[in-house]
Amino acid sequence: MAQDYQRRFGEITGQPEGTWYPDRDSVRLNELHAHNRTGISGIRTDGADAIVLSGGYEDDEDHGDAIVYTGHGGQKNGSQAEDQDLNDTGNAALVKNQLERLPVRVIRGWQARTDYSPSNGYRYDGLYRVMRHWFKTRDDGYRVCQFLLVKISSSRELEDRNYLPTEPENLDSGHDHEAGSPAERVLSTRIRRNSKVTENVKNWHSNRCQVCGNTIALPVGPRSEAAHIQPLGFPHDGPDIESNALCLCPNDHLRFDNGALYLTDDLAIVDAFTGSIMGELRRHPSHRIDIRYVREHRKCWVKEEPPGDA
DNA sequence: GTCCTGCCTTAT
C-alpha cells in the first residue's frame, strides 16, 4: 500500500523534458511527483522535488522560463479564505530548495490555459531553480506565499552558477528595468547590474554592515555586499540605484532578503521574530535611502493592517 | 459550472 514514494531530485531516467502524461496518477506512477492532487511534492526537511502548475491558485504567473508560483494553503472551496504561511510543509520545502539550491521539476497541467500549458493532460517541462520567496497581499487582503522559479540553463541561471561572466562593462545605467520579457527582466538582475552602484554603496560605508556594523575581513581585503531593498528583476523590478541599496554583511543580507529583519519608515531595524526594534540603520550622509523601496520590501514580509478605523 | 467520491502522502 504505502509504496513509499522515493523522492529524487533532478531529471528522472526515462522521463525527459517534454514527456506528456494523461493525468496526475500517471505523473505520480512515473515517479515525477509524489501526489495525485497536491501541487507541491516535498516536505520541509527534504525540499520539493516537483511542483504542478495547473491554475489552482489565481496568483500564479507563468511566463515560460520565469514562473511566479503560489504556495499551499488558505483555500476553502477553491477560493482564498486565510493567509498562507511557512508552517505549511510544502511552502517550507520550496524555501529549502531556494536556500540549498535544489532543482525542482515543473509539471504543467491543462487547467491553467496559459500560453505555456498543454491543451490536455500534464507535461514535464524541465528543471527550475527557486530564486526567492516573498509574501503578496491580494486585493481581498489575504496573504499568499510566492516563489520565483527560473528555468535551469536559462541564461540567468547559468550566470548564477558562474558559467557566464558578470562583467561590469555591460551595464545599462540601471533605468531600463521595466523593459523586456519577464525572463529577460530576471536575467537583467545580475547580468546588467550596475557595478558603480555597488561600489559607491560599499565605499560610503567602508564595507561596514549597516545593520550590525561589522566588516568581514578576508585575506584579500574587507568583504561586504550591496543588497537591493526592492529586488531587481522580475517580478519586483526595483531600480538598480544607490537609494535602493544597502551595504550589508552576508549574514544580514540573508536575513534581509528572507524576511528575518525589515526597516521602518524611520529606518529603524526590526527583528521580524519579536517585532521589536534591534537598532538604527547606520547611515552615511551621501547615501540617501528612498523610503518607497523600504515600503516595498516591508510589503513582502509584514502583514500591514488595512488603514481606516481611526 | 458544482458536487462528490476516492486516493495518495504526510502529520499526529
Next chain:
DNA sequence: ATAAGGCAGGAC
C-alpha cells in the same frame, strides 16, 4: 494506526 487535506477527475 489513524486522521487530515490537497493545483483530481468524473458525473451531472
